[in-house]
Amino acid sequence: GPAETARIANVLLKDSRMGKYVIDPKAWDCIWTELIQNKKGLKTVSQRPGFVEKDYNFSKEMLEEMIWQLDRLILKYRGSLWNTKETANRIVELIVEHRSLIQTELKEVNSGVRELSERDFLGPTERRRRLKVKEEEEPDGGGDGAASSSSAAKKEKKDHTEYFNDLERKAFRDKRKARRVKRRQAQRAKKETDANP
Numbered sequence: 667g668p669a670e671t672a673r674i675a676n677v678l679l680k681d682s683r684m685g686k687y688v689i690d691p692k693a694w695d696c697i698w699t700e701l702i703q704n705k706k707g708l709k710t711v712s713q714r715p716g717f718v719e720k721d722y723n724f725s726k727e728m729l730e731e732m733i734w735q736l737d738r739l740i741l742k743y744r745g746s747l748w749n750t751k752e753t754a755n756r757i758v759e760l761i762v763e764h765r766s767l768i769q770t771e772l773k774e775v776n777s778g779v780r781e782l783s784e785r786d787f788l789g790p791t792e793r794r795r796r797l798k799v800k801e802e803e804e805p806d807g808g809g810d811g812a813a814s815s816s817s818a819a820k821k822e823k824k825d826h827t828e829y830f831n832d833l834e835r836k837a838f839r840d841k842r843k844a845r846r847v848k849r850r851q852a853q854r855a856k857k858e859t860d861a862n863p
Contacts, residue, residue, distance in 0.1 A: 668698045673756070723780050727789035729772040731837060736765040738844050745851055746858075790830035 672694055678684040679691075689697075701707035724732070739761050748754035774780040782788065788796070 723786040725788040725792040726775050727791050728787050732768050736761050
C-alpha cells in the first residue's frame with residue numbers, strides 16, 4: 667500500500683545514486699491513488715480478466731514446504747548477523763505476515779474447506795495418491811480392449827516422476843543444509859555468550 671511505497675521511496679531517496687531520480691514526496695500519495703486505486707497504470711495480476719485468487723490452490727505438501735522455507739528465512743534474518751538492520755527486520759515482518767496467510771490456507775486444505783482439483787498445484791505425493799485412487803476406480807474394461815488401450819495411452823504419457831523425485835531430494839538436501847547452518851549459528855552464539863559472561 668501507500669505506506670510500503672513510501673518506505674521504498676525513502677530508501678531510494680537517501681541513496682546517492684538513486685535519490686536524484688525520486689519525485690517529490692508530496693506526489694507519492696497522488697501517484698498511488700492514480701495508479702492503484704484509479705487503475706490508470708499497468709495492469710496488476712489481480713486486475714487480469716477473470717482472475718480470482720481462489721481459482722487455484724496448493725496441496726498440503728506444497729504449503730508445508732512454503733512454510734518451511736519461510737521459517738528458514740525468518741530464522742536467518744532474525745539472526746545476529748541481520749537483526750540490527752532495518753531492512754532485515756522489515757523483511758521478517760512481511761514474511762511472518764505471509765506465513766500466517768499460508769498457514770490459514772493449509773488449515774483450509776487439511777479441513778476440506780479448500781478442495782483440491784487436478785488444475786491446482788499438487789506435489790508429487792498428492793499426485794501419486796490421486797493417480798492410485800483413479801486407477802482403483804477405473805473399471806477393468808471387460809476384455810473388450812478398453813483396458814489395454816487405456817494402459818497404452820498411459821505408457822505414451824511422459825513420466826515426470828524422476829523430476830519430482832529430484833525436487834524432493836533437493837528439498838531434503840536444502841533442509842539438511844539449513845539445519846547445519848542453524849546448528850553452527852547456535853554454536854557461535856553460545857561461544858559469544860560464554861566469552862562475554
